[in-house]
Amino acid sequence: MSASAPQYQRIANDQFTTSPLATLVDLANAAAGGEIVAVTDEFFAECKNMIQPEPALSCPGRFTDQGAWMDGWESKRHNPTFDWAIVKLGFAGNILGFDIDTSHFTGNQAPAASVEAAYCPEGDVQAKGIEWTQVLPKVDLPPTCHNYFMLTNPDGKVYTHVRLNNIPDGGIARFRVYGTVQPIWPKDPSEIVDLAFLGNGGHSVVVSDQHYGSGGNLLLPGRGNNMGDGWETKRSRTPNHNDFVIVRLGDKGHLLKTEIDTSHFKGNYPASILLEATNSDQEIPVNNEWVTVVSQRKVGPHEQFYFDLEHSDKVFTHVKVTIFPDGGFKRLRVFGVRDVEGAQLPKGKVEIKNGKAVVV
Secondary structure (H helix, E strand, O other), X not given: OOOOOOOEEEEOHHHHHHOHHHHOEEOOOHHHOOEEEEEOOOOOEOHHHHHOOOOOOOOOOOEOOOOEOOOOEEOOOOOOOOEXXXXXXXXXXXXXXXXXXXXOOOOOEOOEEEEEEEOOOOOOOOOOOOOOEEEEEEEEOOOOOOOEXXXXXXXXXXXXEEXXXXXXXXXXXXXXXXXXXXXXXXXOOOOXXXXXXXXXXXXXXXXXXXXXXXXXXXXXXXXXXXXXXXXXXXXXOOOOOOEEEEEEEEEEEEEEEEEEEOOOOOOOOOOEEEEEEEOOOOOOOOOOOOEEEEEEEEOOOOOEEEEXXXXXXXXXXXXXXXXXXXXXXXXXXXXXXXXXXXXXXXXXXXXXXXXXXXXX
C-alpha cells in the first residue's frame, strides 16, 4: 500500500467513547445542515434517514408498500455494480473517521462500503472536473452494529461533500462523518461573530453529564425542534450539585455577549447558570484560572436570555457554562470579536437581533 493510500483503524463499539472520534463533530449530521444531494436508489428506505441525529429505531411488524419499514437507507436487491449516495456536509472540514452503522439490518445490510470526498463549495458536485478522493477503502460491514473507522493517515484536506458507496446494495442505518470544522470568517476582522458556534469551529470538549442530550447540541445552528436536540442532564439528588460544559471557541477573542436559550425546556430548565472563560493553548484546559464573565444568574422556561459579558478587554479561548443544580437548555451563543490583526472592539452596546449581533 502506498504512503498516500487511506489507512484506518477499526474501533470496537465498547471503545468508541474513549477514542479520539468521540470528541469530534459529525459533519454529515442533518442537525448541523448535512443533506443528501444525490442517491442511486432508495426503494425500501429513504437515504435522508441515514444522517438523522437520533439513533436508528427498530419497528418489527411495520410495513410500507415497498416492504418492511427500516430506519435508514435501503436500496433494492441485485445491483450488478453498487449503489451510492452523495452527502453535502453541514460544514466544510477535515475528515478523520466514520461510523457506518447497520443497526437493525440483520441480513439486509450493505455487506461492504467505501467513502470518497470532494471539495465543491459552489456549483454542481456531480459536474465533470470535480475531483473525488478515496478517504476510506472498501470495508466489510457486519449486520446490526456500529462500524467505527478512524483514519490513521488523514490527508488534512478540507472537504464539502462525501460519497458513500453501498457495495453492492442493501441497508445502512446511520452514517456519521467525524471531523473538525474549518470556519470561513468574515472579511471584516471587527465583525462580531458567535465564537462558540459549531459552524465557526466551536466544539464542546468536556461535558459533566449528557444523560438525555449531548453537550455538543448547544452549538448547533437554529433553535431546534424539541428537547432532544439540546443538552440535558439527569436529575441530581446531591446537595449543591452542578453540571457543566466546556467549549473550545472557534478562535480566541474578546467576548461581549452571550445567549442562553431554554426553548422547549419548560419544566427541566436550570435554576441558574454561571459562565466562565479562560485562555489556554490546550484542547482541554488543565489547571487554568477561570474568570467569571457572567455571575450566577437565574433563568426560566422556554425563553432566550441575554447577558453582557465582563472582562471584554481580555482574550479567551474557552468558555465553561455551569448549570445549577441540573437540567438542560437548547443553545449557547458567545458573541465576540476575534483577536486578529486590524480588529477593533465596538464602541456601542451590543444587542442580539434575529440571531445576529448588532451595535446600538
